[in-house]
Amino acid sequence: MNRKNYKEAAQLFLNAVGGSENISTYLHCVTRLRFIVFDKTKVDESVIKTSPLCKGLNWQSDQLQIILGTGVVENVYDEVEKILANEIKIAKTSIVNSTKDEAMALAKANKNKFQSKTKFGWFKKGMRGLGDIFLPIIPAIVAAGLTMGFAALFKQVGWISKGSQADKILTIITNTAFDFLAVLVCWSTFKKFGGNPVLGIIIGLMLVSPILPNKGAIGQWEAYQKFLENNGKPSDWEKILGTIPTEIYPMKIGFIPITGYQGSVLPPLILGIVGAYAERGWKRIVPQAVSIILTPFLTIVLTFLVGLFFLGPILLMVEKGILIAVQWTLGLPIGLGVAFTAGILQAIVITGCHQVLQGLEMQLVTAGQIPNGNGVLTHSIFNAIWTASIISQGGAALAISLRTKDSNERRLGLSGVIPTFFGITEPAIFGTNLPKTKPFLFGLAGGFVGGWFAGLLNITCPGMGVTVIPGLLLYTHDWKMMLGIIGVNIISFSVAFVLTMAFGIDKIKVQKNFKKEMIAYKNEQKLPNEEWKKVVKSLETVTNNHARQLNDFNKSLNNLDRLSLKKEIVEIKMNNFQNKKQNKFTKWNKKKIVKSLHKNQLKFAKAQNVYNENIINFQNWQSEAMMILKDDVWLKECQDKMKAIVAR
The missing domain is CATH 3.30.1360.60 (Glucose permease domain IIB)
Known part of the structure; x- marks a missing residue:
């Protein structure tokens, strides 16, 4: 292009x-x-x-x-x-x-x-704002996820060993985005709410300062203590996870527990909003002569202290509560929680609020890196949920492209299928599935079944950011999980494809007034069922022909609008060259401009001819379409067709 x-x-x-x-x-x-x-x-x-x-x-x-x-x-x-x-x-x-x-x-x-x-404009605005905060962070998470997948693959095939220099370098790439997630969130929030992004970075770095006890290290130590309480042995822990964690506890200032915010989302998000508004407020109060010194000082110090001693501990508890609730939902018996989430996920995508879920998934991935009481890394199942919901919409779009007789719909369907293999559903959803409704719903059904399969087998991975084909890299740490995610892809795609092929494309139905007339005609003529089936089939043929003609009319109308715009653009260019021709006097420039003007005049003439041809076609289609849209003409034609069948 x-x-x-x-x-x-x-x-x-x-x-x-x-x-x-x-x-x-x-x-x-x-x-x-x-x-x-x-x-x-x-x-x-x-x-x-x-x-x-x-x-x-x-x-x-x-x-x-x-x-x-x-x-x-x-x-x-x-x-x-x-x-x-x-x-x-x-x-x-x-x-x-x-x-x-x-x-x-x-x-x-x-x-x-x-x-x-x-209605609910405030809610939609809020969700859109949260989505805009997480959107700039996603590329960093995608890069970390891909590197994590490659690192696991290299270890499986024996190209690198655990603890080697290469492994340490890859660990830096994979862990940095998650360890400094609070910095990224605080920076993006400051930027979104009109604050100085650099101040957001400074406050975020303070939240993950190495002076504060590392939240992830505290979680690992608590998990180790639970492991020992369950009669586990230190040697068994070392076999599973490699090293015994260092003893570490939160700092206590009075009754307030103080920790770092590594891997957190909610505390830096709220503190970023508070800091951005505080900075704007200080700018109004502080005299302009000293604003460049006092405003950043007051913003950084007060926001950090409020976060450290008041908002931070409260928000950590809220964040933990949300995480527990989500994990409980995803852990519902026989995989129903995972199935339900996968089934509704693309319905959230059409609202544009799905970026908010990235923050939740970041929390699940971070929590999955901390062992449970049995010394096992739980990882995150959300990547499998995304995969099931995405690839199923591709299956529905492929079915449409194979079933439809409209070349434009076939093109849209195929162009929507390919992006789903790389984790993008918008072309499939908005191009083909959602306008027809049923294919979109069958895509949701495919996501539900695929999610159910993932929930039953607990298909998890240690990363996020990439799904479907690129997402397979995240499962190379365990070949059972690899086979499981391949199964999720196949099942989700197949269910949506089969349902859409069988039930997803409606046949063109007869208008209600025609149907009433036909039923009355059947009762009046006392037609047997076999004759009636012939009547209906013949009428469907007539209806389909008219529908195709109306479709061609709409295409002609849209093409006319496009050509009209193109003609106007060419005309503007031609006028610009004419103005240049009058204002330029040098021989070389004049020759060049005359040549360009002649070229654009030819383009304009061609565009004018095409436009005129389409005007004629449009008028022809318009007259035919007007005739088709008259119920009495169409009804009479259908009745004549029925009488002819009865006469035979």
Whole structure:
């Protein structure tokens, strides 16, 4: 895909969302281009869908999500940034010809106006905010997860030995992101809530300071004590885990237990919010002359002390309670908790709130590195849950591409299948499965069955961040787990594929008024069942033909919109070259501009001809479609068909 097509798509999307004046802000994630708009009624979804790059659309409150896929979304986003770089009334970085107070007042008024109309808008906004915090952290976790998988594979095949220099280097790569997770969370939270990200890094580093007792080391020592209480022997522990943990306890200041926050999410998240708002508050209070000195000092010291002695211990208990509740749910008998979670996971994805679950999975992975009372590393089952829910949507999308007779649907289906093998479901869900409803539901069913299988066999791994094919690397530490996760992939994919092939694509049904007329006609003519089946089959053929004609009409209409936009773009380019021709006087420049102008005139003429041809096709389809949509014409044709069958 060349840069020109990305630019055309970006321009089309901007026009369709109502222009820059209707955009509050914009961003992108792994697969989606996200526009937060002021007025949803100004967005023309039909125009957006005409782009061949668009795999589907999704709304989350006032946020429009255009599913483009990995590799594409970054390029389109870059083009959007370039187009909007010189435009005003866009709250991406600054607002030209307007004071800061006026801009903030306008944005706040629009936000309140449109969010007040949305039910549970506050909840969706909160979930979106949490997702935006975890989104920048995910690449670091993915890198750690992949390295963890390769390290386990290298140990299995004997390329490196445990405790060797190579093993230590790989351990640095795999453990750093999890050990300093509090730093990453605090940094991202400060950035999200308008604070200085560097202050977030400093506070996060204080939370994992080596002076504080390591939370993970405390957990390992407590697990070792439970192991001994269960009549375990130190020698057995060493055989299982290699080394006996060092004796370590939380610091006590009065009755308050003080520990480090290695691997924690909730404490640095809340402290990041507190610190960001505190910094903004100090900037308003502290005189400007000394603000550069006092504001960071007060923010860092007070936020850290509040976290260390008050919020931190409370939030650690809350975090532990949440983790226990989740582990209890996933541990329900015969794998039902895992099955239920895998079954609803992609339903959460369509809301855009699934990034919040990354924080929960980080906690499960960190907790899984601490041995239980039997000296066993429990690891995390959440990766298998993700895998089951993702690959099942790919199975449903493949079934659609094989069953459908529409070439566009087949293309969308196939383009949605491939990303699911690498852990991305948005193209499959929004491109094919969700618009047809049943395939999406059968995809959820496939995730449920695959999750049930994972829960029954307790398929766990020590990492996160990668799923399906790349995720197999996380299971190379244990070949039983490797076979188990392969089984999860096969079962989830197959269940969704078979269900969708059998029941997922509805046949075109006769309109209700036709059905009533046919039943009345059957009773009047006293048709036997065999004759009636012939009537229905013949009528379905007629209905399918009309449906195909209406589908071609809609395609023609969408193609016309796309060509109209393309013609306008070429016309703008041609006018630009004409202006350059008038303003340039040197012989060399004039020759170059005349040549470019001639080239664009040819493009414009070609675009005009194609546009005119499609106008004619459109008018033809329009007249046919109008005839089809008249119930009396269609009904008469169906009745004539029935009478002809009866006469035979």
